[in-house]
Amino acid sequence: MTSTTPPAATPKRVRVHHLREAKERGERITMLTAYDALTAQIFDEVGTDVLLVGDSLANTFYGHRDTLPITLDEMIHHARAVAGAVHRALVVADLPFGSYEASPLIAHASSVRMLKESGAHAVKFEGGRRVAEHVHLLTSTGIPVMGHLGFTPQSENVLGGKRVQGRGEEAAEALCADALALQEAGAFAIVLEMVPAPLAARVTEILAVPTIGIGAGPHCDGQVLVWPDMAGLGDWSPRFAKRYGQLRTALIDAASAYNDEVRSGEFPGPEHSFAE
Numbered sequence: 001m002t003s004t005t006p007p008a009a010t011p012k013r014v015r016v017h018h019l020r021e022a023k024e025r026g027e028r029i030t031m032l033t034a035y036d037a038l039t040a041q042i043f044d045e046v047g048t049d050v051l052l053v054g055d056s057l058a059n060t061f062y063g064h065r066d067t068l069p070i071t072l073d074e075m076i077h078h079a080r081a082v083a084g085a086v087h088r089a090l091v092v093a094d095l096p097f098g099s100y101e102a103s104p105l106i107a108h109a110s111s112v113r114m115l116k117e118s119g120a121h122a123v124k125f126e127g128g129r130r131v132a133e134h135v136h137l138l139t140s141t142g143i144p145v146m147g148h149l150g151f152t153p154q155s156e157n158v159l160g161g162k163r164v165q166g167r168g169e170e171a172a173e174a175l176c177a178d179a180l181a182l183q184e185a186g187a188f189a190i191v192l193e194m195v196p197a198p199l200a201a202r203v204t205e206i207l208a209v210p211t212i213g214i215g216a217g218p219h220c221d222g223q224v225l226v227w228p229d230m231a232g233l234g235d236w237s238p239r240f241a242k243r244y245g246q247l248r249t250a251l252i253d254a255a256s257a258y259n260d261e262v263r264s265g266e267f268p269g270p271e272h273s274f275a276e
């Protein structure tokens, strides 16, 4: 399988304004989560535009039931590994539950820590009009912000579980108002998670900044997937996530072969041993 290369018009280092320019040119933006240096390097090398150090790592790598337990320190730790590994991609790091909601100043303090201590280029956090002031303070003090609307996992307990959001005209209107408020406040892009495809198309149409969809249909300006879902590492993935690989099967085969060869004495053979 050959790797793809980024569109010729895209730059050596992706910056926030390049995403808006990509939207204007009608070029789709690619985004994947990354939580460590090894995978970040691979996704960067194949030309992924944006790497998101998502708080989904609470589920995928720490095994928590939801994203709520992950801390700012843990997020910074992973964001540092990702930011240190990439040459081209824009690195966006999630602010975790509890580290920004209460006030713009708290969001600012958490974001400053994130950018200073990890080297990430931007932060993402969940919410619409309720965090517009936070977004405004951050963007006016040099911190790029990506918004996140639709199903917002940190509010799972209020939303009543993992459910499609924005169904019905009232909810759709509210989501459009949230998106416009984030754009007005200075957000450079907005993730739309689990919203009906026609609504995602409508939001994409009314915004000048790009939308990045996950479970939001084909009309967004870009797409994001949680990488273990994309690569088939877990034993389950959501309906909206296409599996582009079979990493789980590959790891099962590799670890089983290793176990067998160690037990039989076949490994290490002469080629993996030092004669003197």
Ligand code: KIV
Residues within 6 Å of the ligand: 033, 052, 053, 054, 055, 056, 057, 094, 148, 191, 193, 214, 224, 226
């Ligand atoms: O944490 C995450 O991985 C995310 C994506 C689902 C967009 O926020």
